[in-house]
Amino acid sequence: MKRFLSRARTGSVRAAGVAAVLGLGLCALTLPADAERAAPVPVAVVNGDFALPAFTADPNWAAVQGWSVGSTNGSGTSSGVARYGPNSGHPAGKAAVMLRFPLPAYAFKQRLRGVRPGAQVTVTFDDSPGVAAACTPGSVADGQSYTVEGTGGAASTRTTAPDPDKKAGTLGKGVWRTGQTYTFTAGEYEPLLTFTSQVPNSANAGGGCGPLIADVRATQAPPPVDKTIPKTALPPSLAFYGNDSRPVADAVNYCLGVVTRCVFTPAEEYSYSYYEPAQVNGDAYINCTRNELKRARPLTFGGRSYGDLPANAGLPPNGTTVTNLAQQYVNGIGAAPDWTTTTTRNVTEVVQPSEASWIETQAGRRRTEGWFTSSPAPADPNTEWRLYTVLDHAATTLPDRVYQRTGPMTSAEKLRCRSDRPTAPTPVGAGDPAGFTRG
Numbered sequence: 001m002k003r004f005l006s007r008a009r010t011g012s013v014r015a016a017g018v019a020a021v022l023g024l025g026l027c028a029l030t031l032p033a034d035a036e037r038a039a040p041v042p043v044a045v046v047n048g049d050f051a052l053p054a055f056t057a058d059p060n061w062a063a064v065q066g067w068s069v070g071s072t073n074g075s076g077t078s079s080g081v082a083r084y085g086p087n088s089g090h091p092a093g094k095a096a097v098m099l100r101f102p103l104p105a106y107a108f109k110q111r112l113r114g115v116r117p118g119a120q121v122t123v124t125f126d127d128s129p130g131v132a133a134a135c136t137p138g139s140v141a142d143g144q145s146y147t148v149e150g151t152g153g154a155a156s157t158r159t160t161a162p163d164p165d166k167k168a169g170t171l172g173k174g175v176w177r178t179g180q181t182y183t184f185t186a187g188e189y190e191p192l193l194t195f196t197s198q199v200p201n202s203a204n205a206g207g208g209c210g211p212l213i214a215d216v217r218a219t220q221a222p223p224p225v226d227k228t229i230p231k232t233a234l235p236p237s238l239a240f241y242g243n244d245s246r247p248v249a250d251a252v253n254y255c256l257g258v259v260t261r262c263v264f265t266p267a268e269e270y271s272y273s274y275y276e277p278a279q280v281n282g283d284a285y286i287n288c289t290r291n292e293l294k295r296a297r298p299l300t301f302g303g304r305s306y307g308d309l310p311a312n313a314g315l316p317p318n319g320t321t322v323t324n325l326a327q328q329y330v331n332g333i334g335a336a337p338d339w340t341t342t343t344t345r346n347v348t349e350v351v352q353p354s355e356a357s358w359i360e361t362q363a364g365r366r367r368t369e370g371w372f373t374s375s376p377a378p379a380d381p382n383t384e385w386r387l388y389t390v391l392d393h394a395a396t397t398l399p400d401r402v403y404q405r406t407g408p409m410t411s412a413e414k415l416r417c418r419s420d421r422p423t424a425p426t427p428v429g430a431g432d433p434a435g436f437t438r439g
Contacts, residue, residue, distance in 0.1 A: 038269075043112050043121065043218035045193075046381045050083055050095040050214065058085040059132070064097060066381040070105035072192070072243040074382050077105050082132075088212055089131055089174030096174075096214040098130060099146055099197035100207040106197065108213070111190040111243045112150070113386075116270075118223035119186045121150055123193060126214040127180055129160045131172035134205035140166050144211040145198035151191035153184020157198065160211050174212065186220075189238055189388055193218070225270050231306045231365065231392040242382030251387035252313045252325065255372050259324040262385065264332030266370035273395045275362045276303075278403065284358040286409060287351040288417035294350050299402065301361045302342035305393035316393060325372070329391070333368060338394045347404060356413060357406045364398030367391075 046066030053065055059082040063069075069080025081097045088096035100106045115121055125148075129140040140163040149155035161175040184191075197210045204210055229235070239251035255262035281301050287293045305316035314323030316339045330336045341363075351357040372387040409417065 038222045038224075040122070040219040040221045043115060043220050045112065045216050045218050046110060048216040048218075050097055050216075055083060055085065058087045059083060059098065060085070064108075067108060067110045068243040068382065069108055070103075072109065072111075072245070074242065074244075080106050081108050082208075084131065084212065087131060087171060088214065089128070089172070089176065090126065090214050091176055091178070092215070094126070094214040096126075096128070096212040097195075098132070098212050099195055099199075099210040101204065101210075102196065102198050102200065104196075106207075107194050108196070109192050109194040109243065111240060112186075112193055112218060112220075113190060115186050115191055115220050116189055116222065117152070117186055120183065120221040121153075121186055121191070121218055122181055122183045122220075123148065123150065123216065123218045124179060124181050125216045126176055126178045127158065127160045128174040128176045128212040128214075129163045129166075129172070130209045130211060131174050132205070132209050133169055133171050135166060135172060135209035136168055136203075136205070137166045139199070139203040139205070139209055140172070144209075146211045146213075147194075147196050147198055148182045149194045149196075150182070150184040150186065152187020153182075156182050176214075178215075190240060190386075192243070222269070225272065227272065227274065227367075231276075231367075234306060234308060234390045234392060235369075237308055237387065237389040239388070240386045242380075242384060248387065249310050251372070251385050252310055254374075254385050255328060255387065256313070256324050259327050260375060261324070262328050262372045262387070263375040264328045264370055264372050266333055266368050271366075271368045271370070273364065273366050273398045275398070275401065276365055278360045278362050278401075281359045281361045284356050285349055285351055286356045286413050286417070287353055290353050292350065292352055294348065296346055296348050297359075298344060299347050299359055299361075300342065300344045301363070301400075302340070303363045303365070303394055304341075305337070305339045305391065307389060307391040309389055315389075316391065328372060332370065335396050337366065337396050341394045343400060345402075347402075349404070349406075351406060354409055354414075354417070355406050356409050357404075360403040360405060362401040362403075364395040364400050366393055366395040366398070368393075 047064065050064055053062060055062065061079045061082055063075035064081065064083060069076040081100060084096045084098060090096055097108060099108060112121065129144045143159040143162045145157060145159045147155045147157050161177050163172060163175045166172045195213050199210050237248045239246045239248045281299060307316050309315050311318060313325045314321060315326045315329055317326055347359060349357045369390045374385045378384050
């Protein structure tokens with residue numbers, strides 16, 4: 001036992017030291033590009049310690065809660081991985097997963113909730129060569145290979161520490177390296193994190209001997225908010241069922257069923273109020289006279305809401321009916337927005353000679369990004385619906401701006417004011433005195 005603890009501790013220190021050196025190098029290289037990134041925050045890895053469902057058989061071949069093998073539809077391949085408890089030999093007593101075959105159908109994966117494109121994600125985990133009695137001394141003498149990959153990043157091939165003391169037909173003790181890291185930039189919302197064995201079939205004992213992974217956790221440095229996206233080009237909505245990507249319409253139909261079936265949670269750090277670019281409203285009034293001019297003019301402007309959910313979602317509403325999805329959204333943001341706005345007012349213009357008068361307007365808008373999720377959260381994370389969407393509508397707390405402007409005429413307007421008025425020649429009697437006509 002003392003020898004095992006010494007080996008585990010040595011592996012841990014060695015791995016942490018390498019990670020620290022690499023981390024310093026990466027920070028020095030990437031600091032300018034990442035200067036606007038937020039500080040790293042935890043990512044909620046579902047069942048990252050592999051403790052659920054609880055098990056006593058060691059190893060155990062039941063599906064690991066929250067994870068999928070091969071297909072992301074539910075738990076995927078049956079008996080796709082084996083789970084070890086105390087027999088894993090992990091120095092902290094953590095449960096471990098054994099990767100079986102070097103095939104896509106046996107890739108062990110999970111979507112990382114709350115991660116968005118452009119986020120820099122760092123995954124931390126522990127690894128060890130296989131401990132199964134089926135592992136021959138030769139199969140673990142040089143360690144065992146596997147890959148780790150996050151959507152948007154390159155697959156990284158790793159090799160566990162070697163186990164020179166493995167005995168044939170006997171359960172091994174494990175040679176654990178703790179604190180292994182993999183960093184990637186997410187290429188999509190909720191990127192897939194995937195571990196796949198690379199041990200060839202000739203050395204994996206028919207899928208009974210493969211590398212062990214334990215204690216998976218993650219952090220992310222979220223990207224800065226991009227406020228340059230126009231309301232007419234919002235990011236597309238996305239839907240997930242557990243680890244599986246699903247059509248948006250499926251998630252919409254689920255949430256529409258009952259008003260309490262889903263809850264909407266806005267992503268506050270990516271939701272914001274803003275003013276649209278100024279727009280000239282109506283005509284420009286040009287004073288070509290030598291006198292001050294006054295006039296009253298009606299001013300009308302408005303706006304509508306934008307989103308890309310199917311019409312039956314009713315979000316933004318397309319009539320007077322409030323759907324369950326729309327009510328869930330209102331409950332989530334705390335106030336019902338004005339989905340369609342029209343403002344009418346009278347403005348008195350006073351225009352000095354040789355000046356122009358015009359009106360500019362700026363609408364106050366609200367961009368809200370967030371997730372509809374199953375409520376209450378199901379016991380099985382692989383049956384949880386998640387619907388991402390972005391809506392843009394009139395701001396409830398930001399007043400519209402109306403600019404009444406006057407200023408000098410442009411060169412073209414001055415030329416127009418100096419031009420002759422429309423007229424026509426008098427073919428006969430052009431020089432005669434004016435005639436007299438009695439009504």
